[in-house]
Amino acid sequence: MNSPRILTTPAEGAYAYPLLLRHLLANVAQQTSAEIVSGQWRFTYSDLADRVSRLAALLADRGVRPGDTVAVMDWDSHRYLECYFAIPMMGAVLQTVNVRLSPAQIAYTLRESGASFVLRHADFGPLCGDILSDLPAIRGVIRMEERPEPGSYEALIAATAPTFRFEDFDENAIATTFHTTGTTGNPKQVFFSHRQLVLHTLALAATLANQPAGQGLRRGDVYMPMTPMFHVHAWGLPFVATMLGLKQVYPGRYDPKRLLALKRREQVNFSHCVPTILRMLLDARGDGAESLGPWTVIIGGSALPPSLADEASRAGLSTLVGFGMSETGPVVALARSPGNDTAELCRAGFPIPLVHARLDREGGNELLLRAPWLTRGYGSQAASDALWEAGWLHTGDVAAMDDDGAIRIVDRLKDVIKTGGEWVSSIAVEEFLLELPGVAEAAVVGISDGKWGERPVAFVVAAAGGDTADPQMLRDGLMHHVAAGRLSKYAIPERVLILDGLPRTSVGKVDKKALRDRLTIDMAAGEAGA
Numbered sequence: 201m202n203s204p205r206i207l208t209t210p211a212e213g214a215y216a217y218p219l220l221l222r223h224l225l226a227n228v229a230q231q232t233s234a235e236i237v238s239g240q241w242r243f244t245y246s247d248l249a250d251r252v253s254r255l256a257a258l259l260a261d262r263g264v265r266p267g268d269t270v271a272v273m274d275w276d277s278h279r280y281l282e283c284y285f286a287i288p289m290m291g292a293v294l295q296t297v298n299v300r301l302s303p304a305q306i307a308y309t310l311r312e313s314g315a316s317f318v319l320r321h322a323d324f325g326p327l328c329g330d331i332l333s334d335l336p337a338i339r340g341v342i343r344m345e346e347r348p349e350p351g352s353y354e355a356l357i358a359a360t361a362p363t364f365r366f367e368d369f370d371e372n373a374i375a376t377t378f379h380t381t382g383t384t385g386n387p388k389q390v391f392f393s394h395r396q397l398v399l400h401t402l403a404l405a406a407t408l409a410n411q412p413a414g415q416g417l418r419r420g421d422v423y424m425p426m427t428p429m430f431h432v433h434a435w436g437l438p439f440v441a442t443m444l445g446l447k448q449v450y451p452g453r454y455d456p457k458r459l460l461a462l463k464r465r466e467q468v469n470f471s472h473c474v475p476t477i478l479r480m481l482l483d484a485r486g487d488g489a490e491s492l493g494p495w496t497v498i499i500g501g502s503a504l505p506p507s508l509a510d511e512a513s514r515a516g517l518s519t520l521v522g523f524g525m526s527e528t529g530p531v532v533a534l535a536r537s538p539g540n541d542t543a544e545l546c547r548a549g550f551p552i553p554l555v556h557a558r559l560d561r562e563g564g565n566e567l568l569l570r571a572p573w574l575t576r577g578y579g580s581q582a583a584s585d586a587l588w589e590a591g592w593l594h595t596g597d598v599a600a601m602d603d604d605g606a607i608r609i610v611d612r613l614k615d616v617i618k619t620g621g622e623w624v625s626s627i628a629v630e631e632f633l634l635e636l637p638g639v640a641e642a643a644v645v646g647i648s649d650g651k652w653g654e655r656p657v658a659f660v661v662a663a664a665g666g667d668t669a670d671p672q673m674l675r676d677g678l679m680h681h682v683a684a685g686r687l688s689k690y691a692i693p694e695r696v697l698i699l700d701g702l703p704r705t706s707v708g709k710v711d712k713k714a715l716r717d718r719l720t721i722d723m724a725a726g727e728a729g730a
Contacts, residue, residue, distance in 0.1 A: 216368075218368055218369070218370065218371035218394070218395075219371040219394060219395040219398040219399065220289070220368065220369070220371055220394045220398070221284075221285060221288050221289055221375060221394050221397060221398065221439070222285070222289040222366050223398070224285075224398065224401060224439060224442060224443040225248075225249060225252075225285065225442070225443075228245050228249075228442065228443065228444075228445045229244070229245040229246040229248070229249050231445055232245055232445030232446075234445055234446055234447040234448075235447055235448075236248055236278055236281065236447075236448045236450070237447070237448065237449045237450065237466055238277045238278035238279075238281075238449075238450040238452075239277065239278075239346050239450075239452060240346060241278055243278060245442075245445060248278075248281070248282070248442075250362045251278075251282050251357060251362075252282050252285045252286045252289065253286075253362035253363070253364045253366075254357045254360045254361070254362045254364075255282050255283070255286040255287075255357060255360075256286045256287075256289060256290040256364035256366070257360050257361060257362065257363050257364040258342075258356055258357065258360045259286070259287070259290065259292070259317065260290065260364060261360070262317065262340050262342075263317075263339060263340065264290070264292055264316070264317050265291075265292070266290065266291030266292060266369070266373075267291065267292065267293070268292045268293070268316050268317065269292065269293040269294075269295050269313050269314050269315045269316060269317075269377065270283075270287045270292050270293070270294060270295065270315065270316070270317045270318070270319065271295040271297050271310055271313065271315040271317070271318045271319070271320075271338075272287075272294065272295065272296055272297060272318075272319045272320075272430075273297045273299050273318065273319070273320040273321060273324045273327075273328070273430075274319065274320070274321045274344050274429075275321060275323070275428075275452045275453045276425055276428065276429045276434070276450045276451055276452060276454075277344075277450045277452060278450055279319075279344050279353055280429045280450070281429075281438055281442070281448070281450065283319060284429075284433075284438055284439070284442075285442075288375035288376065288394060288397075289366050290364065290366065291367075291369055291373065293313075293374050293375065293376065293377055294375065294376045294377070295309075295310075295313045295315055295376070295377050295378060296376065296377075296378045296429065296430040296431075296433070297309060297310065297378070297430055298378065298379060298381060298387070298428075298430050298431065298706050298707070299324060299327075299430060300428075300706035300707070301379075301381075301387065301706050303327055303330060303331055305386065305387060306327070306331060307331040307334065307335065308386050308387070309378075309379045309387060309389070310331070310335055310338070311335060311337070312379075312386075312389050312579060313377050313389060314337060315335075315337065315338060316337055316338060316339050316340075317338065317339060317340045317341070317342075318332070318338055318340070318341045318342075319341075319342050319344055319353065320341060320342075320343060320344060321343075321344045321345075322343055322344065322345045325343065328341065342356065371393065371394050371395040371398075372393045372394070372395055373393060373394055374391050374392070374393055375392055375393055375394045375396075375397055376391070376392045376397065376433065377389060377390065377391050377392070378390065378430065378431075378432070378526070380525075380526040380527065381526070381705050381706050381707050381709075388578045388579065388580070388583060389578060389579040390526055390527055390575040390577075390578060391575060391576070391577075392433075392529055392573065392575060395572070396529060396572060396573035396574075397433070397436075397439060397529070397573065399554065399572045399573050400436050400439075400529050400531070400573040401436060401439040401440055401443055403552050403553045403554050403555075403571075403573075404436055404437075404440055404531050404552060405417075405440045405443065405444065406552075406553055407531075407534050407552040407553065408440070408534075411534070411536050412536055412537065412538045412540075414494070414496060414518045414540070415496060415518060415520050415535075415536055415537070415545075416496070417440070417441075417444075417446075417470055417496075419444065419445075419446070420446075421446055421447075421469055421470045422446065422447045422448075422449060422466055422467050422468045422469055422470065423437065423441040423446050423447065423448050423449065423468070423470050423471070424448070424449040424450070424451060424459075424462060424463065424466070424468040424470075424471050425437060425438065425450070425451075425471065425472065426451070426454060426459060426471045426472060426473035426477050426497075427472050427473055427474065427477075427500075427501075428454075428707065431526075431707045432524070432525075432526050432529065432530040433529065433530070434472075435472055435498070435500065435522065435524070435530055435531060436529065436530065436531055437472060447466070449462055449466045449468055454477065456477075456480040456481050456483070456484035457484050459477075459481060459484075460481060460484055460485060460492070463492065463495065468495065469494045469495050469496060470495075470496050470497075471495065471496075471497050471498075472497060472498040472499070472500065472522065473497060473498075473499065474499070474500065474501035474502060474707070474708040474709065475499055475501070475502055475503070475504055475505070475508060476704065476708040477708065478497065478499060478504075478508060478512060478517075478519065479508065479640070479641070482508075482511060482512060482515055483664060485515060489515075491515065491516030492515050492516040492517055493515075493516025493517060493518070494516070494518070495516065495517050495518065496517075496518045496519075496520075497512070497517050497518070497519050497520075498519075498520060498521070498522040498534070499519050499520065499521050499522070500521065500522045500523065500524065500530075501707060501708060501709050502709050502710060503521075503546070503609065503627045503630070503631070504519060504521050504545075504546045505546070505630070505631050505634040506542045506543060506546050506631065506635075507631070507634045507635050508634065509542050509545060509546055510542055513542070518540075519545065520534070520535040520536065520537075520545040520549070521534075521535040521545065521546055521547060521548060521549055522534045522535070522549065523548035523549060523607065523609065525595060526575075527574060527575045527587065527593060527595075528569065528571070528573070528574050528575075528593070528595075529573045529574065529575065531552060532551060532552065532555045532557070532569055532571060533548045533549040533550055533551050533552060533555070533557070533606075533607050534549045534550065534552055535547050535548065535549030535550070535606070536549065536550065544606070547602070547606050547607065547608045547609075548599070548606070548607040548608060548609045549606055549607060550605055550606050550607070551605075551607070554571055554572055555569065555570070555571040556569065556570040556571065557569055557601075557607060558592070559599060559600070559601060560592075560594075563594075564598055564613060564616070565598050565599060565600065565610070566594060566595065566596065566597065566598060566599070566613060567595045567597045567598070567599035567607065567609070568592035568593065568594060568595070569592065569593045569595060570591075570592060570593065574593050575587075576588075596612055596613050596614065597609050597610075597611075597612055597613065598610040598611045598612070598613055598616055598625075609627070610625050610627065610628075611625045611626055611627050611628075615627075615645070615646075615712060616646075617644075617645075617646035617654050617655075617656050617691075618646075618653050618654055619646070619649070619652045619653055619654045619655055619656065619690045619691075622688050622690045622691075624646075624656055624688060624690060624691040625691075626643075626644040626645065626646070626656065626712075628687065628691070629642075629644045629656060629658065629678070629687070629691050629693065630642045630643060630644050630658075632677075632678055632681050632686075632687060633658060633660060633674060633677075633678070636673075636674055636677040636678075638662055638663050639660055639661075639662065639663060639674070640661045640662060640663040640664065641660070641661035641701075641702050641710075642658060642659065642660050642661070643658070643659045643702050643710045643712060643715060644656050644657070644658050644659075644693065645657055645659075645712050645715050645716050645719070647694075647716070647719050647720075649694075652690075655693075655694040656691060656692075656693045656694060657693055657694055657695045657696075657697065657719060658674070658693035658695070658696045658697070659696075659697050659699050659702060659715055660674060660696060660697070660698055660699070661698075661699055661700065661701055661702060662698065671695070671696035671697075671698065672696075674696050675692055675693065675696060678691075678692050678693075679692065702715075703715065
């Protein structure tokens with residue numbers, strides 16, 4: 201059997217060009233006059249390159265060496281952007297710490313990653329004071345503050361010469377690590393190499409450049425993340441925006457009024473966020489306010505209800521869904537619709553270049569993936585083997601493929617409800633609930649039932665300023681969809697509970713485990729009182 205031909209006589213001086221994050225910065229400073237805006241700071245891309253070199257030199261002076269893990273605890277800022285590049289570029293590993301985890305879980309993630317150095321915002325001083333004494337592997341800490349106070353990040357950067365010389369190394373070297381959320385027990389650690397992040401950046405940039413008008417990213421756009429930079433590389437968009445030399449605006453902590461003020465002042469027109477943040481922006485805008493357009497916002501993290509997408513459209517926003525997860529680095533699919541059809545833009549979308557997707561017909565139509573940037577595993581061998589069973593990454597999502605090749609997420613495997621012999625999608629019931637008057641948020645979970653196996657239970661938050669939602673009215677409203685054949689009668693919730701708010705995970709997703717736990721406690725209390 202013949203083998204593929206391989207070039208065996210390359211030029212003696214040919215450059216092998218490893219796929220390293222530092223190469224994303226090649227020529228950018230010379231090709232753009234755009235700014236990087238963060239708090240009181242405004243930088244050029246030449247300034248960014250200078251500061252990246254200074255940060256690497258500073259960390260090297262403090263003893264950070266290739267292979268060391270440097271943990272970062274900050275809000276979205278220019279400092280975080282500099283860490284995105286400087287730490288991996290010097291051969292160290294960037295750990296983006298989820299600052300919304302509990303102190304015990306943060307300590308766990310620092311210990312498991314083997315972090316030896318921490319860069320932390322002043323807001324996390326008390327937290328670090330509580331946990332770092334029990335982490336002897338951490339040899340140094342630099343505090344991050346907005347002003348150049350003595351001994352702080354800004355003062356040290358200003359006092360350090362930009363002399364660090366970045367060298368080539370193996371493109372498969374680990375660049376970043378962080379921990380997944382929403383799982384039972386301790387968070388799981390994932391890893392991404394330079395090669396993976398560069399390929400993800402190129403594929404995502406190519407996808408965004410080929411989107412219909414108002415659904416992509418173009419030169420001259422102004423980018424502002426509204427997804428934390430500690431969460432899956434802020435969906436990889438800071439790498440894309442930097443490679444393309446776009447104006448970037450970093451908002452610090454997420455306050456909806458501040459986000460809207462920055463959008464207006466800096467003319468932001470491209471962002472990404474979870475549905476919760478979108479809801480907050482629309483509420484902060486208020487009725488009858490001026491249009492927020494043009495503003496393209498990619499929505500991920502959880503399903504985008506069509507009713508919320510339509511409300512955003514009336515406010516001037518163009519929303520579309522991007523799909524991924526912590527293990528996928530994250531983007532593997534992006535919605536598009538030349539006709540701006542809401543239903544099409546609310547799908548998970550089309551696999552982006554280099555992504556192979558298929559459904560496991562024998563495994564409940566679970567979505568399986570292959571792409572060059574998917575994490576190769578967790579810290580646990582058993583968990584890694586389960587994730588990559590039979591050579592495909594198992595997402596845990598039940599999906600469907602439309603005739604045009606787009607992916608639709610039906611539900612999480614763990615959230616699908618089997619009742620009366622029929623499968624019920626919690627996402628579908630939630631979307632129908634959100635269409636009913638007076639409903640701002642909705643979540644549906646399944647509870648064990650001796651007769652039916654499981655029964656759906658709905659949790660609803662009433663719309664601001666509206667009448668308190670009536671459970672029976674909501675159940676009756678869903679019956680219209682049963683009569684029209686859009687919903688099974690088994691999908692009508694057994695109970696509808698009205699809450700002031702839904703519990704959220706550290707990255708803004710609805711915490712369905714907490715809702716199930718609440719039901720279990722309520723049921724146990726009811727049985728005890730019977």
